[in-house]
Amino acid sequence: MTVNIKRMIHEKKSNRRFLSILEKSVPAFFLLCASISVLTTIGITLTLLVETVTFFNRISIIEFLTGTEWWPFGENASYGILPLITGTLLITAIAMLVALPTGLASAIYLSEFAPGNVRKVVKPVLEVLAGIPTIVYGFFALTFVTPMLQLFIKDLPIFNALSPGIVVGIMIIPMIASLSEDAMSSVPDSMREGALALGSTRLEVALKVVVPAALSGIVASFLLGVSRAIGETMIVSVAAGSTPTLTTDVTQSIQTMTGYIVQVTLGDASYGSTTYYSIYAVGMTLFIFTLLMNLLAQYISRRFKEEY
Amino acid sequence: MNLVDKQLVQRRRKKRLFSNRIMRQIFFSASVFGIVVLAVLLYRIFREGLPYLDIDFLTSFASRFPEEAGIKAAITGSVWLMAVTAPVSVVLGVGTAVYLEEYAKENMFTRFIRMNISNLAGVPSVVFGLLGLTVFVRLMEMGRSIIAGGFTMSLLILPIIVVASQEAIRAIPNSQYEASYAMGATKWQTIRRVVLPAALPGILTGGILALSRAIGETAPLLMIGALSFIAYLPENIWSGFTVLPIQIFNWTARPQEEFHLVASTGIIILLFILLLMNSVAVLIRHKYSKRY
Amino acid sequence: MNTVKGNKQLSLVSLKEKVQEETKAIYAVEKFNLWYGENQALYGIDMTIPMNKVTAIIGPSGCGKSTFIKALNRMVELVPSVRMNGTVTYDGENIFSPKYKVEELRTNTGMVFQHPNPFPKSIYENVVYGPRTHGIKKKRILEEIAEKSLKEAALWDEVKDRLDENAFGLSGGQQQRLCIARCLAIEPEVILMDEPTSALDPVSTGKIEELVQNLKKRYSIVIITHNMQQAARISDKTAFFLDGQVVEHADTTTLFSHPEDKRTEDYITGRFG
Amino acid sequence: MNTVKGNKQLSLVSLKEKVQEETKAIYAVEKFNLWYGENQALYGIDMTIPMNKVTAIIGPSGCGKSTFIKALNRMVELVPSVRMNGTVTYDGENIFSPKYKVEELRTNTGMVFQHPNPFPKSIYENVVYGPRTHGIKKKRILEEIAEKSLKEAALWDEVKDRLDENAFGLSGGQQQRLCIARCLAIEPEVILMDEPTSALDPVSTGKIEELVQNLKKRYSIVIITHNMQQAARISDKTAFFLDGQVVEHADTTTLFSHPEDKRTEDYITGRFG
Amino acid sequence: ACGNTEESKGTEEDSQNVNAESDGPEVVVDGSSTVFPIMEAVAEEYQKENPDARVNIGTSGSGGGFEKFAAGETHISNASRPIKDEEKASLEEAGIDYTEFEIALDGLSIVVNKENDWVDKLTVKELNKMWSSYGDVTTWADVREGWPEEEIQFYSPGADSGTFDYFSEVVLGEEGEIRQDASLSEDDNVLVQGVTGSKNGIGYFGYAYYAENKEQLKAVPIVNDSGEAVAPDQETVQSGEYNPFSRPLFVYVKHSALENEAVYNFTEYALKNAGAMSESVGYVGKPDSAYEEALQELDSIAGK
Numbered sequence A: 001m002t003v004n005i006k007r008m009i010h011e012k013k014s015n016r017r018f019l020s021i022l023e024k025s026v027p028a029f030f031l032l033c034a035s036i037s038v039l040t041t042i043g044i045t046l047t048l049l050v051e052t053v054t055f056f057n058r059i060s061i062i063e064f065l066t067g068t069e070w071w072p073f074g075e076n077a078s079y080g081i082l083p084l085i086t087g088t089l090l091i092t093a094i095a096m097l098v099a100l101p102t103g104l105a106s107a108i109y110l111s112e113f114a115p116g117n118v119r120k121v122v123k124p125v126l127e128v129l130a131g132i133p134t135i136v137y138g139f140f141a142l143t144f145v146t147p148m149l150q151l152f153i154k155d156l157p158i159f160n161a162l163s164p165g166i167v168v169g170i171m172i173i174p175m176i177a178s179l180s181e182d183a184m185s186s187v188p189d190s191m192r193e194g195a196l197a198l199g200s201t202r203l204e205v206a207l208k209v210v211v212p213a214a215l216s217g218i219v220a221s222f223l224l225g226v227s228r229a230i231g232e233t234m235i236v237s238v239a240a241g242s243t244p245t246l247t248t249d250v251t252q253s254i255q256t257m258t259g260y261i262v263q264v265t266l267g268d269a270s271y272g273s274t275t276y277y278s279i280y281a282v283g284m285t286l287f288i289f290t291l292l293m294n295l296l297a298q299y300i301s302r303r304f305k306e307e308y
Numbered sequence B: 001m002n003l004v005d006k007q008l009v010q011r012r013r014k015k016r017l018f019s020n021r022i023m024r025q026i027f028f029s030a031s032v033f034g035i036v037v038l039a040v041l042l043y044r045i046f047r048e049g050l051p052y053l054d055i056d057f058l059t060s061f062a063s064r065f066p067e068e069a070g071i072k073a074a075i076t077g078s079v080w081l082m083a084v085t086a087p088v089s090v091v092l093g094v095g096t097a098v099y100l101e102e103y104a105k106e107n108m109f110t111r112f113i114r115m116n117i118s119n120l121a122g123v124p125s126v127v128f129g130l131l132g133l134t135v136f137v138r139l140m141e142m143g144r145s146i147i148a149g150g151f152t153m154s155l156l157i158l159p160i161i162v163v164a165s166q167e168a169i170r171a172i173p174n175s176q177y178e179a180s181y182a183m184g185a186t187k188w189q190t191i192r193r194v195v196l197p198a199a200l201p202g203i204l205t206g207g208i209l210a211l212s213r214a215i216g217e218t219a220p221l222l223m224i225g226a227l228s229f230i231a232y233l234p235e236n237i238w239s240g241f242t243v244l245p246i247q248i249f250n251w252t253a254r255p256q257e258e259f260h261l262v263a264s265t266g267i268i269i270l271l272f273i274l275l276l277m278n279s280v281a282v283l284i285r286h287k288y289s290k291r292y
Numbered sequence C, D: 001m002n003t004v005k006g007n008k009q010l011s012l013v014s015l016k017e018k019v020q021e022e023t024k025a026i027y028a029v030e031k032f033n034l035w036y037g038e039n040q041a042l043y044g045i046d047m048t049i050p051m052n053k054v055t056a057i058i059g060p061s062g063c064g065k066s067t068f069i070k071a072l073n074r075m076v077e078l079v080p081s082v083r084m085n086g087t088v089t090y091d092g093e094n095i096f097s098p099k100y101k102v103e104e105l106r107t108n109t110g111m112v113f114q115h116p117n118p119f120p121k122s123i124y125e126n127v128v129y130g131p132r133t134h135g136i137k138k139k140r141i142l143e144e145i146a147e148k149s150l151k152e153a154a155l156w157d158e159v160k161d162r163l164d165e166n167a168f169g170l171s172g173g174q175q176q177r178l179c180i181a182r183c184l185a186i187e188p189e190v191i192l193m194d195e196p197t198s199a200l201d202p203v204s205t206g207k208i209e210e211l212v213q214n215l216k217k218r219y220s221i222v223i224i225t226h227n228m229q230q231a232a233r234i235s236d237k238t239a240f241f242l243d244g245q246v247v248e249h250a251d252t253t254t255l256f257s258h259p260e261d262k263r264t265e266d267y268i269t270g271r272f273g
Numbered sequence E: 001a002c003g004n005t006e007e008s009k010g011t012e013e014d015s016q017n018v019n020a021e022s023d024g025p026e027v028v029v030d031g032s033s034t035v036f037p038i039m040e041a042v043a044e045e046y047q048k049e050n051p052d053a054r055v056n057i058g059t060s061g062s063g064g065g066f067e068k069f070a071a072g073e074t075h076i077s078n079a080s081r082p083i084k085d086e087e088k089a090s091l092e093e094a095g096i097d098y099t100e101f102e103i104a105l106d107g108l109s110i111v112v113n114k115e116n117d118w119v120d121k122l123t124v125k126e127l128n129k130m131w132s133s134y135g136d137v138t139t140w141a142d143v144r145e146g147w148p149e150e151e152i153q154f155y156s157p158g159a160d161s162g163t164f165d166y167f168s169e170v171v172l173g174e175e176g177e178i179r180q181d182a183s184l185s186e187d188d189n190v191l192v193q194g195v196t197g198s199k200n201g202i203g204y205f206g207y208a209y210y211a212e213n214k215e216q217l218k219a220v221p222i223v224n225d226s227g228e229a230v231a232p233d234q235e236t237v238q239s240g241e242y243n244p245f246s247r248p249l250f251v252y253v254k255h256s257a258l259e260n261e262a263v264y265n266f267t268e269y270a271l272k273n274a275g276a277m278s279e280s281v282g283y284v285g286k287p288d289s290a291y292e293e294a295l296q297e298l299d300s301i302a303g304k
């Protein structure tokens, strides 16, 4: 035997010290990386909190939460956040009405019906759709969808909740389709085989076996879609107008929380004014909203975790 | 003894097969819907923007004359921004994922980190904008620099990369770990030489998709104060910068109709870059899928 | 087939039945070839499967056993790259003829897989999945079906008080019997089993073997096994597959005591595999 | 152990060697119990494993065979819920003593798994993974190691011209031999094999069996198999496991011809499993 | 005048922001999006003449601009309205001395649909009645008798813009409030579309947006303080005839930044060319004399 590997390995044992230091320090580095996410959350909370407190020193929190009018400019400013919340919810509701059925249907098609090569093409195409900057969607809503809608709804004003809502929905479709499809394709094939072997059609396999089995993943994708809709900024800024209105009428112009924040950061409010601080209060509300949404999503996916 | 009425089963089968066919069509149309919208969107953009697309457009700076306006500063700015965002977010994201998948003990802190990451994934980008403005631009005195923007974007896409990396790592079969440990390799050696190489395609795919999200984000950079006019190229990460979506946003807000068309040209460039990134991701995924 | 022509439907049918009665074959496979993409997995299979008997299929790993029985209920078509030729006749009809409905075939043939694959639903829902799917809605009937099928699958006593619990709470062996009950619920004529006991402990294995013996009174059974003793214990006929071909197909006792082919002998004496 | 005390290190070592020479045991397992969480998987195992012999472990599925050999190189600890007591002595040292380095143990013991598990790297990189890990960097030496190991694993001729190709391009049997070469590359003393041929075709199985016979000249081998004939063919000693216990451990010929325990007899005659 | 402030504040400012205070060739401008096109045009020409120059311009809005100005992040702040008291205070607190320059005029244009053939002119009072939330005007007939009894649609820039501020101050007064049913948008192009698309629409925005869309829109002549109905155009805006909607646009320059050659040169260039540049992007320049005065002031600040 030309080389004595065993001995060589033995000699290299001197490396062991270095290795064991490495072995100890590496996890510390990774822990540090993991802590960044915690720091980010803390950073967001503090950033929002500090300025929000200043805001609530000027405006009572009761007024903020219960007021029905949002007009933070000029002499007769009023800071009732409800119109911004209803605006946000209105957009979210319309978006989900569009995105849920379409997204789920596409997911079912891709996961249960589509031939392999169709799936290979369609999924990336949907992902491109997801990657288009939202500002592009904004002008699409304003200059294409709104005029289209005006053909059907005679008096539809140029700014309304409907058009951006629909477009936000369109933007979310790929996300829901893709995530639900992931959830469905992780349902083991043995389950499909079991159902097919009983004489089920593809549709029955999809609706009675796969969808129930993937339900938690599907619901989680819905909720992520919801929080994406809540957080969407540019589409609504461009196409929904800037009128905070307490309304459920989808043909009216509204403003969302995100829309307001962008309006003020791009606008004229002077630093230190109540208006300036109000964006942090609105940001805080928005943050809490999405936080609740996400916690709900996590709860659901844990609670109804499928076990195969 | 026959509880199953074969006749009934026979009759029902026709109906079932019929609804199967119908629903298949409906599901198919739903998938097509997204693609049709995409087609309409693209058609409009290309019709408006194509006439302005030429080499000059790529090599000149912004201008008050639509026909002279170019996108050089924005492209360079976006590239610089990605040059900061990509390494920062990938190192942090992969580090976090490795920690969670390989080292973390199942305790409160780990659960908290997990929860945190999925929460951050849902936080609106404007909120990240506020964070970036307050912490990076002001508190850390980075100003409206590439690095401030890059850090903000890194945090924004961090959760996406973490989740993608976690999945990539989880997909590595146990037998690979066993093979390595059975050779007397330590944990870190196993991670470095077996886990990370095997997870690389997944990490890259996730990373590219996350970056393509970052490259199209407008709101947080608007809040940080990325610039609208800049007629020179950034020198280092402390320089001011503009990015594609902001330049596009700016053009669309001009009174002159021609600028709106120029904006479409900008969108074409942005889409092209996105498409490029996506195809690289698809390619990687395609090349390396189904290896075990 | 006989050459009696131009007669009424009825007489043809009765004729067909007669032919089958004689051969007692539920399946007739003729010159059947199957490819996965470029790779041929089955080569000119010729084989009949007798009615109300247990047919065991043995052979080393990768020889095409699973592929073969999946061809019998056309489940093999789920693999997109599959191509086939030759005929498989079930109950006198070519199952690959265009007008033959695959759902019907699969309703008539139950399948039990190597790893138990219950749905993530309650035990009860698992059993009545088939009847429900096929349009039986009446609660009373469904309950009756569930009870009958679970009894037939020798599982009733163990689960009768927990029908609403999730099927995943059952042990492996119980899950496998549940899967059998599930396919009995639609009253198939044939049951195809792909190594149904290979993932089970000895006790569960024993139970399933017993069950198979009972079921063969009313069902035709095809069972793949890698366990020669098992094949010897429970089957009436045995087919030995090797490299996608049927090397030998005979009465079980004959095949194990006097294998005709050298390769069969090598295999059953454990020379390879 | 002898009672000679107070002497120099050297003499103690030589004494130890002598003891081992006598018993020729590389492993001594005593009163070894193992739990996965609440479930006990191994019950008071007492067993020695002889040096430079092939020890076969047989037993029905789930009886604890894999668990046992994974305890021998402490791979079982990768399952977080595992608890153990009792002792396992390797080369005279308790492998569970706190100062015993698990990496060292695993360097001395190679392991081959049921399903070949090469790394998604080139053939060459697979073989030199171990030496690299242990700090050998020189290209020349690594190449030498690769050639030698591949030759020992009887794979060299088949792959010598394609060392840079991905290991996944090899057939199952080649992959398994590659995995054997990979573990030979760090010159272990023991090779633990967990059903190394159960996923392979007859020809590959034959090659591996031959290889095992050759390797036992220089390595101690522990091999799990579900194939009784295989155990009979290749092993010197056989242990029969049942429900986490060693029912019988004897010379292979003895165990197969005159099993002492009724359960052993039932098992080897295929009464269950 | 600036010498002593410079000495006392210099160090503090240096520590505030590396980026803006570096002595390099960089000139950092931010603020109003209304003023942006003018400054962009200036910067574009300036860069052509001085290829090494590094001017960058942001569009954070007048308020956002002052915020950054006070934070020491910018040298020059654009504004479409005069600085507010709070902003003065925070600049003082930060120890930043500055000077205000008027660089151009904007004729805030009130526009109606092309098909609107009844509106010949409007008075500020009528505008007040129309736009105020207390005015109970719903149809054109409510504004002036004889006008059609059709519901008016109102389009206005977002409430957080300089244009909105100016309009509401002039038309609605300190206490006034804009009507709730007005459609607000941050994007003036969208307002153009709104008025173009609705026969009974009325809206207002900067002159540039009107000038660019003259074919689709009709500017309403406004009765000025001498009782004449005047429509906005280059002349009437510059001469001040078009009042009260001829509004000045500003830049604010930080004194200490003028120490920096690059900032000084750029500011000088801007004041010299602002007139021509504003007209090229659809605004109205001030009379030449105004720019000469401004240049003299600049020199005296910079001590040249």
Ligand SMILES: Nc1ncnc2c1ncn2[C@@H]1O[C@H](COP(=O)(O)OP(=O)(O)OP(=O)(O)O)[C@@H](O)[C@H]1O
Pocket (backbone or CB within 6 Å): C036, C041, C059, C060, C061, C062, C063, C064, C065, C066, C067, C068, C079, C226
């Ligand atoms: N989905 C598939 N795609 C391509 N080839 C396949 C597929 N399934 C099986 N094969 C190939 O067909 C051949 C027969 O496989 P099959 O699963 O029928 O064997 P088997 O006898 O059931 O083996 P085992 O005892 O391991 O289950 C094998 O060579 C296998 O590699």
Ligand SMILES: Nc1ncnc2c1ncn2[C@@H]1O[C@H](COP(=O)(O)OP(=O)(O)OP(=O)(O)O)[C@@H](O)[C@H]1O
Pocket (backbone or CB within 6 Å): D036, D039, D041, D059, D060, D061, D062, D063, D064, D065, D066, D067, D068, D079
């Ligand atoms: N990771 C684990 N966690 C919990 N229980 C386990 C784990 N691995 C094995 N067991 C249990 O330990 C017992 C012994 O398992 P082991 O894998 O050692 O059996 P085996 O003899 O190797 O079986 P096979 O022939 O199927 O490989 C089984 O009851 C099994 O369920």
Ligand SMILES: [Mg+2]
Pocket (backbone or CB within 6 Å): C065, C066, C067, C194
């Ligand atoms: Mg099989």
Ligand SMILES: [Mg+2]
Pocket (backbone or CB within 6 Å): D065, D066, D067, D194
């Ligand atoms: Mg095992």
Ligand SMILES: O=P([O-])([O-])[O-]
Pocket (backbone or CB within 6 Å): A266, A267, A268, E031, E032, E033, E034, E035, E060, E061, E062, E063, E079, E080, E160, E161, E162, E163
């Ligand atoms: O951006 P503005 O301040 O001019 O509205």
